[in-house]
Amino acid sequence: xxxxxxxxxxxxxxxxxxxxxxxxxxxxxxxxxxxxxxxxxxxxxxxxxxxxxxxxxxxxxxxxxxxxxxxxxxxxxxxxxxxxxxxxxxxxxxxxxxxxxxxxxxxxxxxxxxxxxxxxxxxxxxxxxxxxxxxxxxxxxxxxxxxxxxxxxxxxxxxxxxxxxxxxxxxxxxxxxxxxxxxxxxxxxxxxxxxxxxxxxxxxxxxxxxxxxxxxxxxxxxxxxxxxxxxxxxxxxxxxxxxxxxxxxxxxxxxxxxxxxxxxxxxxxxxxxxxxxxxxxxxxxxxxxxxxxxxxxxxxxxxxxxxxxxxxxxxxxxxxxxxxxxxxxxxxxxxxxxxxxxxxxxxxxxxxxxxxxxxxxxxxxxxxxxxxxxxxxxxxxxxxxxxxxxxxxxxxxxxxxxxxx
Amino acid sequence: xxxxxxxxxxxxxxxxxxxxxxxxxxxxxxxxxxxxxxxxxxxxxxxxxxxxxxxxxxxxxxxxxxxxxxxxxxxxxxxxxxxxxxxxxxxxxxxxxxxxxxxxxxxxxxxxxxxxxxxxxxxxxxxxxxxxxxxxxxxxxxxxxxxxxxxxxxxxxxxxxxxxxxxxxxxxxxxxxxxxxxxxxxxxxxxxxxxxxxxxxxxxxxxxxxxxxxxxxxxxxxxxxxxxxxxxxxxxxxxxxxxxxxxxxxxxxxxxxxxxxxxxxxxxxxxxxxxxxxxxxxxxxxxxxxxxxxxxxxxxxxxxxxxxxxxxxxxxxxxxxxxxxxxxxxxxxxxxxxxxxxxxxxxxxxxxxxxxxxxxxxxxxxxxxxxxxxxxxxxxxxxxxxxxxxxxxxxxxxxxxxxxx
Numbered sequence: 001x002x003x004x005x006x007x008x009x010x011x012x013x014x015x016x017x018x019x020x021x022x023x024x025x026x027x028x029x030x031x032x033x034x035x036x037x038x039x040x041x042x043x044x045x046x047x048x049x050x051x052x053x054x055x056x057x058x059x060x061x062x063x064x065x066x067x068x069x070x071x072x073x074x075x076x077x078x079x080x081x082x083x084x085x086x087x088x089x090x091x092x093x094x095x096x097x098x099x100x101x102x103x104x105x106x107x108x109x110x111x112x113x114x115x116x117x118x119x120x121x122x123x124x125x126x127x128x129x130x131x132x133x134x135x136x137x138x139x140x141x142x143x144x145x146x147x148x149x150x151x152x153x154x155x156x157x158x159x160x161x162x163x164x165x166x167x168x169x170x171x172x173x174x175x176x177x178x179x180x181x182x183x184x185x186x187x188x189x190x191x192x193x194x195x196x197x198x199x200x201x202x203x204x205x206x207x208x209x210x211x212x213x214x215x216x217x218x219x220x221x222x223x224x225x226x227x228x229x230x231x232x233x234x235x236x237x238x239x240x241x242x243x244x245x246x247x248x249x250x251x252x253x254x255x256x257x258x259x260x261x262x263x264x265x266x267x268x269x270x271x272x273x274x275x276x277x278x279x280x281x282x283x284x285x286x287x288x289x290x291x292x293x294x295x296x297x298x299x300x301x302x303x304x305x306x307x308x309x310x311x312x313x314x315x316x317x318x319x320x321x322x323x324x325x326x327x328x329x330x331x332x333x334x335x336x337x338x339x340x341x342x343x344x345x346x347x348x349x350x351x352x353x354x355x356x357x358x359x360x361x362x363x364x365x366x367x368x369x370x371x372x373x374x375x376x377x378x379x380x381x382x383x384x385x386x387x388x389x390x391x392x393x394x395x396x397x398x399x400x401x402x403x404x405x
Numbered sequence: 406x407x408x409x410x411x412x413x414x415x416x417x418x419x420x421x422x423x424x425x426x427x428x429x430x431x432x433x434x435x436x437x438x439x440x441x442x443x444x445x446x447x448x449x450x451x452x453x454x455x456x457x458x459x460x461x462x463x464x465x466x467x468x469x470x471x472x473x474x475x476x477x478x479x480x481x482x483x484x485x486x487x488x489x490x491x492x493x494x495x496x497x498x499x500x501x502x503x504x505x506x507x508x509x510x511x512x513x514x515x516x517x518x519x520x521x522x523x524x525x526x527x528x529x530x531x532x533x534x535x536x537x538x539x540x541x542x543x544x545x546x547x548x549x550x551x552x553x554x555x556x557x558x559x560x561x562x563x564x565x566x567x568x569x570x571x572x573x574x575x576x577x578x579x580x581x582x583x584x585x586x587x588x589x590x591x592x593x594x595x596x597x598x599x600x601x602x603x604x605x606x607x608x609x610x611x612x613x614x615x616x617x618x619x620x621x622x623x624x625x626x627x628x629x630x631x632x633x634x635x636x637x638x639x640x641x642x643x644x645x646x647x648x649x650x651x652x653x654x655x656x657x658x659x660x661x662x663x664x665x666x667x668x669x670x671x672x673x674x675x676x677x678x679x680x681x682x683x684x685x686x687x688x689x690x691x692x693x694x695x696x697x698x699x700x701x702x703x704x705x706x707x708x709x710x711x712x713x714x715x716x717x718x719x720x721x722x723x724x725x726x727x728x729x730x731x732x733x734x735x736x737x738x739x740x741x742x743x744x745x746x747x748x749x750x751x752x753x754x755x756x757x758x759x760x761x762x763x764x765x766x767x768x769x770x771x772x773x774x775x776x777x778x779x780x781x782x783x784x785x786x787x788x789x790x791x792x793x794x795x796x797x798x799x800x801x802x803x804x805x806x807x808x809x810x
C-alpha cells in the first residue's frame with residue numbers, strides 16, 4: 001500500500017477523542033561541537049521530560065530518508081498527507097504564506113526580485129536580498145503601473161526580502177507554465193512558456209506581465225527584474241474532516257502555517273501574536289467545537305535558522321514553561337513533535353529525524369524520561385515515517401475501527 | 406512513494422562532499438553456539454569500534470524482511486537502486502560476473518552443467534558440481550563444435566564449478582524466454598520457448614544451441630547436458646551520475662562487483678589483487694576525479710560461505726587493521742556496511758539485517774562504541790531498508806536540496 005492514510009480513511013469513526021498537536025518548528029538538532037549536546041539536551045525542560053516519561057516516544061523521518069522538508073511538506077506529513085503524494089506547488093505555498101485566500105482556479109507563482117545587466121543577463125537572482133520595505137515599495141509601484149488585459153485580475157504582493165508572489169484569478173487559467181528563473185546567473189531569464197496547449201492563454205498573460213514589470217523596474221537598482229517559478233493552479237484538497245472526520249483548528253502566528261491548515265479545511269484563528277497569546281487562544285477555543293487542535297511554535301525554527309544555539313535552547317525552555325497549561329486541557333491525545341529538524345550548528349532545515357512524544361490513555365509508556373533526539377531514539381514508537389503520526393493519533397483517540405473481521 | 410530514490414534525484418545538487426563506501430561482503434553474522442557471540446563480537450576490531458563511536462550506527466534490512474540478498478541485489482540496494490524495482494536478470498548478472506563487456510541488446514542466460522539419464526531425464530541439476538577446470542574444458546569443446554546460423558555471434562564461458570554463461574549478440578534478440586531448467590530432477594529439461602511473439606527468433610537460436618550442445622556432451626560424464634535460466638536482454642541503466650550526480654569508482658577484485666559498478670556507470674579499476682593492493686588503489690585514485698568511492702572486501706563473505714567462523718573473524722580483523730588508512734583520506738562521508746549477512750554458522754547468505762556506520766560532520770553520533778549486530782541495533786539510524794543508505798549519504802555530503810518550501 002503506497003498511501004497508508006487511505007486505509008485510515010476507510011476506518012474513521014464518527015466520534016472520538018480530542019487530539020492536540022504541539023508542533024515545535026525545526027525541533028530536532030545536532031550536538032554543539034564544544035558542548036557535545038543538542039539544543040534539546042542542553043535545554044532545561046522539566047515539563048517536556050515529565051511528559052516524555054508519561055508517553056510513547058520515538059523519532060519521525062518526516063518526509064523520507066535524507067530528505068530535508070520545507071515547512072509546507074513537513075506539516076502535511078504530520079497531518080497525514082504524504083507530501084510525496086499530496087504535492088503542493090511553491091506558488092501556492094507562497095500565496096498561503098501571505099495569508100491570501102485562494103479560490104479554486106487561481107494560479108500562483110513564486111517571485112524573486114533579481115538584478116540583470118545591460119544585456120539582460122542575470123547578475124544576482126536575489127537582487128542583493130533587498131529589504132522587505134523596498135520589496136513593498138516595488139510591489140506597489142508595479143501594481144500602479146501594470147495592467148493586464150484578460151477576463152480577471154492579478155495580485156502582486158511582497159513576501160519578505162527579495163521574495164514576492166504573483167496570483168492570477170480568472171477563467172481558464174493553467175498552472176502548466178515553465179519557470180522563468182533559469183536558476184543560474186550570466187544568462188537571460190526564460191520567456192514565460194506554456195508546458196501544455198491549454199496553458200498558452202496563461203503564458204501570454206504572464207509574458208505581458210513580465211514585459212511591463214521590466215519596464216517599470218528599469219530605473220531601479222539592484223531590483224530591476226523579476227524571476228517566476230513554481231506555477232501552480234489551486235484546487236481545494238480533501239479536508240481533515242473529509243478524510244479523518246476531524247474538525248480542526250490552527251493556532252499560529254505565521255501565515256504559512258495558517259495557510260496550510262486552511263488548505264486542509266481547518267479553521268485558522270487570527271494570529272494571536274506571541275507564544276503566550278497563542279496558548280490563551282488555544283485555551284479559549286478548546287471545547288466542543290473542534291476535535292483537532294494544532295498549536296504552532298515558530299521560534300524553535302527561526303533561532304535554529306539563525307544558527308543561534310543558545311536562542312534555540314531558550315526557545316525550547318520558553319515552550320517548556322507553558323507545557324502545564326497544555327496538559328491542563330487534558331486532551332485525549334497529546335502529541336509534541338516538529339515538522340523537521342533545524343540544527344543550530346547547520347543554520348538550516350535538515351533531514352535528521354525529529355523527536356516525537358504521544359500521550360494517551362492507551363499509549364504504551366516506555367522508559368524514555370528525557371525529551372531529546374537520543375532518548376527518543378530508544379522509545380517504543382521507534383523510527384517511523386512522519387505520515388504515520390496521524391494514524392497513531394487517530395487510533396489513540398478511538399477514531400479508527402477494526403480492519404477486517 | 407514507492408521509490409524514494411526518485412525523490413532524491415529531483416533534489417540533487419551539482420556539487421557536494423566525497424562519499425566512501427567500505428562494503429564488507431556478507432558482514433552480518435550469527436552467534437557461534439559455543440561462544441554465544443557473532444563473528445563481529447568475537448573479532449578484535451579496535452578501529453571499527455572507534456569509528457562506530459564517532460558515527461551514526463544502525464542496521465540495514467538490505468532488500469526486505471526475510472529476503473536473503475544475492476550479491477547483485479545487495480549492492481544495488483546500497484547504491485540507491487531498489488533491487489525490487491531495478492530488477493537485474495540472472496543472465497546479465499552472470500555476464501557481469503565474468504567481466505564480460507555487455508552491449509545494449511545482448512541477451513544472456515545463466516547455465517548449469519547437468520546430468521541426464523538415458524531417457525533424457527535430469528538426475529543431477531549441477532552435474533555433481535564439476536570442478537572449474539572441467540567446466541573450462543567443456544566450454545572450449547562446445548565453442549569448437551557448435552555453430553549458430555543467425556546474424557550475430559554467441560559467447561559461451563565458464564563461471565565456476567558447474568556454472569557457465571551464454572551470451573547472444575545480434576539484431577532483434579529478445580530476453581523473453583522461459584527457463585529450460587525445470588528446477589527438479591526426474592523430468593526432462595524444458596524446450597527453449599518464447600514467452601512473447603517477438604522472442605520466437607531468439608528461441609529458435611537457443612533451441613539449435615541446446616540441441617548441438619547435447620550432442621557434443623553425449624560422451625561426457627557427469628556433465629552431459631546444460632540447463633538455462635534467467636534470460637535477460639541488456640539495456641544500459643541510469644547511472645549514479647545521471648541519478649545522483651556522483652562520479653563513482655569501484656575498487657574490487659571480483660568481476661561481479663566491478664560489473665555491477667560498471668552497470669551503474671562507475672569506473673571500475675583493474676583488479677588490484679588483494680586487500681592491501683585494493684586499499685593502495687583507493688589511495689591512488691582518491692582526489693578530484695571522483696565523488697563516490699566503493700571499496701569491496703570479499704573475504705568476509707567467502708569465509709562465511711565456507712562456514713569458517715574463525716576465518717571470518719580473521720577477515721574482519723584484517724579489514725580493521727587497514728581502517729586508519731581509510732579514515733586518513735578524510736572523506737566527507739564514510740560508510741562501513743555489508744551487502745547482506747553471511748553467518749558462518751549458516752554457511753550461506755542470509756536475510757539478517759546488516760550493521761552500518763556512517764561518519765560525517767553532520768551525523769548524530771550515538772553512544773554505540775562497538776561495531777557489531779547488537780550494538781548497532783541500538784544506534785540512532787535504527788533499522789532501515791538498505792536503499793535508504795544512499796539518501797543519507799547524499800544528504801550528509803550536502804548533495805540534496807530542501808524538499809518544498
